[in-house]
Amino acid sequence: MTLKAQFDHTNCGECPIRHRAVCAHCERDELEELEGIKYYRSFEAGQTIIWSGDPMNFVGSVVSGIASLTQTMEDGRTQMVGLLLPSDFVGRPGREIAPYDVVATTDLVMCCFRKKPFEEMMVTTPHIAQRLLQMTLDELDAAREWMLVLGRKTAREKIASLLSIIARRDASIHQSGMAGPIVFDLPLTREAMADYLGLTLETVSRQISALKKDQVITLEGKRHVTIPDMGRLMEEAGDDTDGGFLV
Amino acid sequence: MTLKAQFDHTNCGECPIRHRAVCAHCERDELEELEGIKYYRSFEAGQTIIWSGDPMNFVGSVVSGIASLTQTMEDGRTQMVGLLLPSDFVGRPGREIAPYDVVATTDLVMCCFRKKPFEEMMVTTPHIAQRLLQMTLDELDAAREWMLVLGRKTAREKIASLLSIIARRDASIHQSGMAGPIVFDLPLTREAMADYLGLTLETVSRQISALKKDQVITLEGKRHVTIPDMGRLMEEAGDDTDGGFLV
DNA sequence: CGAGCACTTGATCGCTTTCAATAGCTGTGG
């Protein structure tokens, strides 16, 4: 059974991202209307989902897997400007042309909506527009967090910041607390990390080695990370360690 | 007459940002409701409007002047994460605590709404929520543009990028086309530019001098800039020069 | 006239990049 078939005909009520995606606030009847315009698409790791400059004929949510938003300059320099996790939204109602490349970082399933009908629902269904506003504001906060990382942090702090973000996300998904060691797999290659952080992949590699040597992290293989002390990692990231979380 | 008094009792219909701010889509009766919860506040250049970590009891729009959103690390490194121009919105409905410092870069007037009533209107008045969504999506695009600048551009390209953004904004306000020389005053100190671009003020100064020497720009005094050839400036910024503007 | 501020310019330092070689892993085909 393909990854796609696994979700085909899935009832929205049983959807794994039901309570976090753009449809989170929808009532039963609104969900039914959404079901009428939705379809699933799956992509393999490395595949480009949308090319910058191409017309967009759908919007949608990441159901499973990870995608990245990247900008590329003429001479090939690239910067990742967004990391799309399950429940994150792709596309902008009202926009015709995609401004960024969207690339599947891992195997990926998306729940797509045909753009025209979705835009009509945006007007008639405040629950969708309200949720999209919340999500966009969250993304804006995340983007501004990254501007500090990109503009002012050292290479070591950048790596520590990225690790702490991934660790926090994983902890929140697995409901494990912040005490005790945190274990996860890196969903990004060194190159993708470099593109996210505005570094070269060599610098990423060196700084990961340095954090390992200093026992801030432990590595098994290239991707499996253990964080023995989250507070220590956050110190290395240059973040406030006194646990002030934004709500 | 103070700057503030100049706007007091101003009818929304005569407001200079009426057609661009969060109230842009509102009907007459909705405007009247907004008038009931609005009040004006003015700030002097350099004054902090909101301190990061403080409770927010209002949201609002910049009516005139420029403000900046900045993040600061414990050791004093600061990064500007937003530049607020007339009609831009400050604050997030539903958020209690301000995540950034908001500082008046020039003398400034804000149209403020008490937070509670505004949040109630957000629910009952789709026109406001819809407009706020548009504006937030625009800000997200701008933030992502800046992530490329911060992560991948050289110091010279960063300066050229900032100048071209300011030039484009001025051209759009004054309805002057992109042909022929563009003239404007820099609304930012060298230090503020450095905070925006993730540079030191010394590097900003050096790169501006270099652009002047290479005749990409002309300076009269420290702030008055002339751009003889916008295409040339955009080349220096590393941007596509073939005029592809996002819509 | 002197203090204070914004800005410029010079000299040096150091972090990150660049260039380059190598290791480890996976899948393919002789």
Place this chain on the structure above:
DNA sequence: CCACAGCTATTGAAAGCGATCAAGTGCTCG
């Protein structure tokens, strides 16, 4: 089964760009 290509990642050496430290200019305002 092994050789080899192709990819990801690590590590070393050298170079370059922007930061840092420092001095000085020009302007405004008391």
